[in-house]
Amino acid sequence: MNAMAMKLTGRFGFAQTLTWIVCAMLMLPIVIVVVVSFGKSSFMLFxxxxLSIxxxxxxxxxxxxxxxxxxxFVIAIMTSAIATLLGFLAAWSLVRGQFGRKKLIISFCLLPLIVPSIITSVALYFASAPLDLVGSKIWIAVCHASLALPIVLLILIGSMQGIDPSIExxxxxxxxxGTRILLTVTMPMxxxxxxxxxxxxxxTSFDELIVSLFLSxxxxxxLPVRIWNSLTMNxxxxxxxxxxFLILLTTGLLLLELAVRRFRK
Known part of the structure; x- marks a missing residue:
């Protein structure tokens, strides 16, 4: 038993060490970018x-x-509002609704996660150009929301399934x-x-590049489009x-989301 325990402990220690090595390798490029950003030279040097700001x-x-x-920021805020509202209503109807073919509907809603972004972008461009919607912030937000909707739906379906229906x-x-139950019971939970x-x-919207390249x-x-244009020229x-800055923003939002979850608990 002791030999087996030592063997398992050794394997666990090796797996833990390997995990830390992989995490360090993933973090290394981020660290390099942050260090380079404080350089004073007129070209990237590491x-x-x-040092300078x-x-x-x-x-x-x-x-x-x-x-x-x-x-x-404007497009991402509109995207967040649209995707969260539609995702919540969709998750609520899929979890609480009494109708068939729910798996088929969920699979259809998750298609943006499966279809390559370039195909989605080309399709959205050819649908937008005849309607003169290319360059519209609201339309870009709607298109970004179609990409963010699967993520929102997965999160909210999981949250909705954790609610005891007997409370409702x-x-x-x-x-x-029904409306009061939705607003005062379901949504707070x-x-x-x-x-x-x-x-x-x-x-999802703030970091989206390919769809924005076609529709902006x-x-x-x-910002991602301007970064892309800057990289191609200089x-x-x-x-x-x-x-x-984007790394800091993303980290800050994730920490804020974690703080909100812990506060709600």
């Missing part, structure tokens, strides 16, 4: 010969970069209408899932600063 200053003082950042039946037995869905749909115009250039060190 390790930097001197020159490229962060250039990013936040550039009207073009700030316009792209603002556009991305008890509210109905006390005279509450799945609030952590709604918050998570909103954050992930926001990040001169006045609706998102490898500026400001890209490292922007990447570090």
């Amino acid at each position: 390790p930097p010969t001197s 020159r490229w962060y200053t250039q990013f936040f003082e550039s009207p073009e970069w700030m316009s792209a950042l603002f556009t991305s 039946r008890a509210a109905a037995g006390l005279g509450a209408s 799945v609030a952590p899932g709604i918050v998570s869905a909103a954050f992930f749909s926001f990040l 115009g001169l006045t609706t250039e998102t 490898m500026e060190p400001v890209i490292a600063a922007i990447s570090s």
